[in-house]
Amino acid sequence: METPAFLRRLFGRDARGSATAALALCRALLSERGEASGATLAREAVRAIEALDEAQREHFFDALAGEFSPSPSAVARAAQAYQAEPGPRTLARLQRIVEPVRQELFRRLNMAPGGTAALVAMRTRLLESLGAHPQWRAVDDDLLHLFRSWFNRGFLRLERIDWRTPANVLEKLIEYEAVHAIHGWDDLRRRLQADRRCFAFFHPALPEEPLIFIEVALTRELPARIEPLLALEAPVADPELATHAVFYSITNCQDGLRGISFGYFLIKQVAEDLRRQRPKLKTFATLSPVPGFAAWLAGLRKRGELSLPALEQPDWHQAGDLDGLQKPLQALCAHYLLRAQRGDEPLDPVARFHLGNGAVLERVNWLGDSSKTGLARSLGMMVNYVYRLEDVEKNHEAYVNEHRVIASRAVEKLARECALARDAQNEARAG
């Protein structure tokens, strides 16, 4: 169907590039006739929104946050009516009144071909500027509410990614990978060979866009260092002999879906599937960075609570004698992971994720990642979290209800040996 006549009347040949036009189309889409003209109007509206430049988009978001919100007087009336006579009828009316028409607008925009992708992109833009425009929060709330419903676990498909996957999906892995950057196609191919696995969640409405993906190495022991796993020239091991599945990278791909957590579901399903397919796999574990460690330690040192002059050397990790540094630093790392907190939870975001998922903090690896990023953020430390599938829920409950973090004896011991811990104990005893 052609662009309807009324649109041409309103905006000339091309309705794009103007917030006024975009808003008019949105209003038309919400009108009675919007229901019938459905996909046509939705397509025009989506195009108009996509063509907005930054200034126009600000205007558009302002209107979304204003005009498409519930009317305060209507809300007040409905609230009053409910209070006067609480019951199903007045409640239903109140519910209807407080729901912003924005939500219906978003649902109708979704009728356009590519509508879901356009809405996710819209939220990406919104989030980029939300800090400067707190009044848009309500718009974001509505998008997030909708996406939580649409991107429900029940609608996601787990897919294996390998060298048979279409190139247009593979190039997105290269683009999105956030933990250990993929340096081109040769690097990617190595990560997809017989001793590696890669899985992603997809949504039917975004069939070529991974939502999240995880990279797994099949090994014969729990690795302590990331470099050998990533080395292009690493010999390909026989996956039949593998006993360990090591999750060494997990990346959320869509900024527009921030706040919807896919990671736990992905790890759990991948672990269960691998266990079923390869009964020889006994250990499911990660090799993870400790991204907040360096900053936390720098804070301590800045505040004079700790002195580690060896770290002041630019290339400290290549110094001749690291023996004196390794033990204290490992202990500090264990202490950081187990004791440093934000509210009731671990300060380290990766720890928060895996421990919250019910994994166990198994081992702290010295110089597990001596890449520039690895040194800058984690002081080279890498950590293994182990997922024991039969304990995951129990651990998760302990974490949620009692803020209890499960670690191996070795890590517990390390944490106790940390200078800070001893100080605290001494103080406690002294006190």
Added chain:
Amino acid sequence: METPAFLRRLFGRDARGSATAALALCRALLSERGEASGATLAREAVRAIEALDEAQREHFFDALAGEFSPSPSAVARAAQAYQAEPGPRTLARLQRIVEPVRQELFRRLNMAPGGTAALVAMRTRLLESLGAHPQWRAVDDDLLHLFRSWFNRGFLRLERIDWRTPANVLEKLIEYEAVHAIHGWDDLRRRLQADRRCFAFFHPALPEEPLIFIEVALTRELPARIEPLLALEAPVADPELATHAVFYSITNCQDGLRGISFGYFLIKQVAEDLRRQRPKLKTFATLSPVPGFAAWLAGLRKRGELSLPALEQPDWHQAGDLDGLQKPLQALCAHYLLRAQRGDEPLDPVARFHLGNGAVLERVNWLGDSSKTGLARSLGMMVNYVYRLEDVEKNHEAYVNEHRVIASRAVEKLARECALARDAQNEARAG
């Protein structure tokens, strides 16, 4: 993962068959730990719900309508807070408070394998008994709200159904067909041959369940009678020569999705696709029953407003001389379709659907369907509605805004010739 220990503790080996168990599982699913145990708990809960017998299900729905509704006191407090200080913060809180936790429960149940199907089935059961249990209305509102969002046009896939379609889908057409019953596989095959088309909408979460399907005959003229289209032995015409696409049956398949309209989208997309694929197709029209005609006429006769003794014969349509009956009955049918109303809309549900979609009432066909059902409901009448794709939106607007129904001159003339119409006109003049 096995059934979690806590479930076994609570319910013994089998949590099924008890509303108490089903509700406990729902509560667990809504708890903090529900998020982590995700699919496991959801699966158990879905199984428990599916195993309920009728009495248990009543109990379960009662609890859904009660316990899982917003707390009146909390709503009252939030309403008061909003009135005291209207603003984004108090509004957001009010929105959160009035949303029943049921909605989140349904979203979490959807994580189970087959969760979407289970929820649609749940609403089917709910609707069956809603008349007797008006207190469940709020539960239905929430399911409908969710389904409107999930079964958004943007998530549906149009698929052609033909003789290459898997048998497990085809047998559902036989089961569901609601307009002209399909009498077994031979009948179905005839409806899928080269001069017929069939299309259905599917949702990714119900990949083997058509939501709605439409049957189309490719013909060289506008047909007036249904029997020749349905005849098993009808010769297969060359589709290359067809100029008319005749929609002769459209069926909504899922009772649990009642209230979500797929029909307009389906007709529109099928018409557009066919026009693109086969430029020789010029006319897109229906051959439709008039299902309310007989009842309406019976009402008139009962109230003595009309006398048609010929219809009192059991096999009146096979009587020797129908000449005297045909014209008045066609005129009555035209009058019924154009003038008999419910509110501002046509009384006849099929007319309401097609005219509301923007189609034109083109022709009233005498003895278009002399099957038992056709006689009982439509007195044998069949009607052609024509979809002129370029006028559809304009007609729809006229229908919605001005309650104007578009009919061909011939039908308009017929309606004017109806005895009832003349009476009315005479009265009007007399008046």
Added chain:
Amino acid sequence: METPAFLRRLFGRDARGSATAALALCRALLSERGEASGATLAREAVRAIEALDEAQREHFFDALAGEFSPSPSAVARAAQAYQAEPGPRTLARLQRIVEPVRQELFRRLNMAPGGTAALVAMRTRLLESLGAHPQWRAVDDDLLHLFRSWFNRGFLRLERIDWRTPANVLEKLIEYEAVHAIHGWDDLRRRLQADRRCFAFFHPALPEEPLIFIEVALTRELPARIEPLLALEAPVADPELATHAVFYSITNCQDGLRGISFGYFLIKQVAEDLRRQRPKLKTFATLSPVPGFAAWLAGLRKRGELSLPALEQPDWHQAGDLDGLQKPLQALCAHYLLRAQRGDEPLDPVARFHLGNGAVLERVNWLGDSSKTGLARSLGMMVNYVYRLEDVEKNHEAYVNEHRVIASRAVEKLARECALARDAQNEARAG
């Protein structure tokens, strides 16, 4: 590309329906220019051949057997040249000369869309009349030679057939089934439910045409009777509990591929696949008819070598007292299967197939099939052949090299107890 001008010149608008035209097209296809005009000419030729009526086809086959055969004088010359100077060059020339151009013709016809199907259909027709036209034998030899190459096991795909299979494939099973007729779609569905399996071989050039298919029942014991397996109302058993895979029907679908054996490969691969997928399956066996038994016995009786008056009753198998009949008849059946021979092989074709495959004759079942066909051909007997996968090759070798047939002790014993066997032994002793 249009029908080339030279064809229109030669045959008018339509080259079909004339053997002369078909042959001219075949000659053109074999000419130099045939290589370039490729698919166009091939398509025309295929159409022309398919449009021949019976008389024209006879003419066409005669020409194929004559004109498209090697020239006797050329063969004689090449043979002489070889004898004069045997060597690679003269051999290569002889090979080239003796190969009929027919083979190249068939290869070029195969370039047409649907060419493979057309050639298979051509051989079907040829075989139907071969008896009356022995001069066509050479044409058949060439088609068979080609098909053996094209339908090589390496090019076949094994596919599972179930209720998700497209209807146009399923209806072919109904049409082709040759052992236990499928009585419509309900019967078919029962044979595809959870406790049944069906597999077929397909060739990429005939994607919707099964070449051969096998039906399997998953059971908990070795069945002796076919009726319970075929009963529509038989309860569906849990396949998880099955220990036996029972091949109860195997059908070659394409008459045009007669002489190419798919059966052994199919049974072997199905058995291996099932064993891998379901380790609980321990026994792979058939429930098979004994289709030559009745005729063989009738021969004996006719020649007065045997007298079995009980069998003369029309409904002998429903007679009150069958005790006296069962044992002798089972013994005769065992004797027939193990001793009655044609050349060095069992007289019974089904026995020849399974024993030649390396199966073991396990059991002779009294009244295993009391259907009309079962009584008429097998006198109601059904037999279990067991495939012990680890012995299959050894048994096959014994069969091929020593004409040794492997049977269970029970069947061996039965065969020894047969009156005919005792007579023979007595004679032997007496002699």
Added chain:
Amino acid sequence: METPAFLRRLFGRDARGSATAALALCRALLSERGEASGATLAREAVRAIEALDEAQREHFFDALAGEFSPSPSAVARAAQAYQAEPGPRTLARLQRIVEPVRQELFRRLNMAPGGTAALVAMRTRLLESLGAHPQWRAVDDDLLHLFRSWFNRGFLRLERIDWRTPANVLEKLIEYEAVHAIHGWDDLRRRLQADRRCFAFFHPALPEEPLIFIEVALTRELPARIEPLLALEAPVADPELATHAVFYSITNCQDGLRGISFGYFLIKQVAEDLRRQRPKLKTFATLSPVPGFAAWLAGLRKRGELSLPALEQPDWHQAGDLDGLQKPLQALCAHYLLRAQRGDEPLDPVARFHLGNGAVLERVNWLGDSSKTGLARSLGMMVNYVYRLEDVEKNHEAYVNEHRVIASRAVEKLARECALARDAQNEARAG
């Protein structure tokens, strides 16, 4: 099924790496029991052959050429019998006797998983050493004969290659491209964007191996130079506006299929498909190298028949004034393409291919390819051959039957202006 016992007896745990073992397995495969043990033996034999090193392979090929050839005495006897009594029976016997058992061996090897690929690889190896081992010619003849039958046009699938194609296929394009090397993934992606097309033939038994592929640019004019088409940074044109489809690269991928021509079929089908899909495309043409031009000219110069001192400069094409060179060199190129011959056909292999296909030599482009290879082989010349689909067969016939090459007037004129042509004409007149 496990490696059969008899193999283990013969060769120990591992039958690989020995020509003796490979040959024994081949003999077993050809024996009666080979038929039954089918895939197992074939798999073992294929593995054994693949594991041969070069010396062992020589031994293996020698045996194939010897032992697996027809027995000379048997051939002689059958030839004699035919001569004594020519007829269908003796002919059939002669045909059977002269067919090497190798052919049956190859057909049985094809039963192995990956058998077809292994046989193609075997021929690749064979061809590499055929020059040094002319006695293997007969083996090659048999493989070629078989492959012509198996890789018949009727069995090939045309597939579009684009950025959605699996990476394992795409990387093969990078590896195989023989005309204009693909420099990595970015280069490949540019060749697959909206204004480019790529198509390949595949065979069902080699689903991830292109047999041949063609690269097409959709343009608005006939291009004279290759560099702008290959430039990574070339802006992507709107394919809707294209009027020309330019075939700028065509590559045969499988050395083991040498001698089987796919190119003509590919060009023809791609042209027909594109014409149907995009009616705006009016011109189907190539931009092709003239790979034999430089060598031919060097020959002339060496023999003193021509003197072109300007070409002696190393970077002659970048010299300031090329005006004096362009015209004579273009004329020489036209002359070379139209007059220089090998037998009755053009000397230039690319000209032979396209002119033999029925294309027209349209234009000779000066400095159409100034890459190193382009200068070295074609002296920078590129040529456009135009495929006029309605004339292709007529041109092909003229080419085959009258050795007539069709060129545009401009090219004909160029060729007449060539110094060599004028000399020849002068001589002719003088003579």
